[in-house]
Amino acid sequence: MANTGIGAAVARKEDGRFLHGRGQFVGDIKLAGMLDAAFVRSPVAHGRIVSIDVPEQFHEAVFTAKDLTGLKTIRANSGLKGFKSSEQPPLASNKVRLVGELLAVCVGGNRALAEDVVDEVFANIEELEPVTDMLSARAPDVPLVHEEWGDNVFLETNVDTGVEAALASAPVKISRRLRMSRQCMAPLEGRGVVAEWNHRTQQLVVHTATQIPHIVRTGLAECLGLDESAVRVTAPDVGGGFGYKAILLPEELVVCWLAIHLHRPVRWLEDRREALTASANAREHYYDITLCADEEGKFLALDAKVTVDAGAYSSYPFTACLEATQVASILPGPYNFPAYRCQTWSVATNKCPILPYRGVARAGVCYALESMVDLVARKINKEPHDVRLENLITPEQMPFDNIVNKHFDSGDYPECLKRAAAAIDVEGVRKRQVLGEPDGRLVGLGMGIFNEQAAHGTAVYSAWGIPMIPGYEQAFVRFTPDGGLEVRVGIQCHGQGSETTLAQVAHEILGLDIESIKIVHGDTELSPYSTGTWGSRVMVMSGGAVATACEKLCERIQLIGAHLLQAELEDTQVEDGYVKAPSGQISLIDVARTWYHRPQDLPADVDRQGLEVTAGYKLRRDDGTFSYAAHAAVLAVDPHFGTVEIIKYVVVEDGGVLINPMIVDGQILGGAAQGIGTALYEEMPFDENGQPLFSTLADYVLPGATEVPNIHIEHMETPSPYSLFGQKGIGEGGAIGSVAAVTNAVNDALCRVGAEVCETPMTPRRILTAIQDAKSQRESVGT
């Protein structure tokens, strides 16, 4: 039998239904008598609601804040000192704080009818001056998003190990202002929710496209004033999440309230316009950053002031401060810094709340830090990767506690970088650059190396002030009478292939055919409580829990087997689907049949716990695992169009022990595509009135198949000393290193004409402007 356990590139069990078009998404759920909901959304970014006028004939079909009795506001409070709380009402009642904020909900027999009603509702709003720029938002005398705060800052943080000396005396000191633009997450499937009240079970049943069914259940119960047991949340097939589906939505609350009060199932399916303009916003960082080094490029200090535009509200459960607080704790990257200072501001503006997006904070951090490393290298005339090598933590130093006490678990960062440099052929590219291109394009080479803390636990999240802190992850396993295995987990699989990888883990322990192992997830009624799928945690945490539960189950199976074989327990072992003893063997199926259907064959004092186990798992350390990778890109910039073509792309990744290398590759490829989007294409701009300017995928440019190059992936497999099999979380890494590799390559190309772009995405317009500016500067210097 081919290996289907840990390390095997098993084809994904879940793909059959997707490839046949038989996935079951929220949009596929049709319930008798179901109503569709559509929302009246605020057309202005900041204003006071004077009235919401509903024509008489539509009163039954329209609900505003005052109708939603008993519904509480969404609050996601950071535990950090000084955090200012925001209250997000499911439907705005007094003020509106962003374009697209919900004002009223309309219901109809289908979406079109509901939208017709939306058109009849008139919101009379007295406009207030909006706050749209995170930097000026902190100036005195600006309008306030939340008046009671007195300013527009959710939270300010400070880390300072003392950098003044280095700043005063460092031989090399480079400063920049770098911006990472606001982006939108664009999973294929938007958000969607269907809610109904089940009279038999006295439960609100909510089908929602979420990564975190249990957390949504807690949030819904809290805001609706229901017992948690009266809420069941199921996440059916979910078409991508990336963080956008790791929040509690006001729309979810409203739809649930309607279902309860109208006694009918109610559905809301987000359209792309709603996602882009009113919901799926992410990133938007501003770095005022200084890197100090000696003449050899050895880093002496890193000093940064970082502002994050958190938008109008603190989203549940990750809060408005997840980005900025993480930035402060990870900005030093995989390098050794003797001195570090970082001040952060999570600023409130009249824009969409920013939500966690794959590579939360880290994509921005890696972009900012790696840009600075390249600048230092350029200044001292060294190959950037040599400067990196000079400063990377070495394998001899592992495990390593860095300047902000991050505990890097394992790995050989320099080797990873060297392999990437070899694979991308740094010398070859440098030669090519000297020769120049026949078509006049400028070739650039860029790299980005990072480490990705994943599956981080309780202590880390409590230090970030997140109200929903992961503790132990649990799994329930049941050996069924026919010898199959049911595995129930509280995480949610929305593309990661966990239905396959978790089965591989169970197979590894029990030796059962993975076809007979079924992973059940995405249903609060069926699975142990879990904070869900995010933070690259599933393979480590849920994988650990599944293994632990299977081990316990294995012991019980073995005990029964030993009895049936009339052997001493110590003389038996479970292997290849059998309990084996010197006297003979018995198949696991026979063990199962005996337990369930022939209990008379078992001794009277048999262990009564049976063949069902719930077991928990926690990583040996709360710091989690640190996977890492180096991305390297070669690209060509057209100096007349400002367009970029990626010519070659390499990733060297260390994800520890790979459970399924094919699935890991898929994660890296998808993430890299997103990072290429961040670097070159994706941006959600707002005008000075706070109007989001892009509302379709024609304007909001995502990279397509032709923009994403062939990506060459190499693996290193340094086991994490802290996880069960040595595996490390890698879910987000692809989206982290890619931004830096591509942006550094663009600037490497542009430095040949003295130009530099300090902002993502590096669009044709920005690149041309930079070239133009460099030219004017040269000319003005010349005259």
Next chain:
Amino acid sequence: MEYKAPSSIDEAVMLLAQANGKAHVLAGGTDLLVQIRAGFTKPTLVVDVKNILELRTISVADDGVCIGAAVTGAELGEHDAVKAAWPGLVEATELIGSTQIQGRASLGGNLCNASPAADTVPALVAASAICLIAGPNGQREAPVEQIVTGPGQTSLKNSEFVVQFQLPKKLPRSADAYLRFIPRTEMDIAVVGAGVNLTLDKKGICQQARVALGAVAPTVLLVEAGAKALIGSTLDDAALDKLRAAASAACNPIDDKRGTVEFRVDVAGVLAKRAVLIAKQRAEMN
């Protein structure tokens, strides 16, 4: 909404003339069906012209090529003679959409949809294409550049439609080319498009030239000053710089997030220049 699929030009003209309410010609439907579904237009009658032979035929004769208005992009792309004679027009056509769209999209639809960014129109204008138009008063001819009068608007009278495009006889040492600029490399709408058609003499001196720009004004622009810059030159750097300046000067684009005015103006010049270089290379080879 009524749907008719006549098999002759006369029948189609009659149906359109007799329609009460809004009537639309349907070719590939890759614009029209999208617009109907989005509620932008609510026709009472749709006349599918895909069953009319004249609109579905490509014919090559001594005096030029005729392309039926409803011939699909895929059909055109596989037609060796047209490809050899008008590579620029064919490449413009093949830029439309994706493989699926190519199986449907037509030149007639691309023109009559009257989008300023339509890809084939600058190529058709550069090629001096003439439209054969059918209507209640019989058939008439008009140069392509006279059809579109503004975004979404054409000079076609009620119940008129385009039957075919007539391309002139191709002279020796002449060739066309089309380039567009989009933020991505596929599946996008032109931020700027440039079509060029050139004739050189034996010494490589440009005898005739037409330069057309798309997406930089409400309608496709025929840039006469650009052509002037080229004619009489060997298409040397000086001539190309003049062309670039003329192309940029002709632009009157909108300022939107897909491209600022400055950006479009700048790119239009570079694009026109590059299209000329491609056409030149082709012309030298035939």
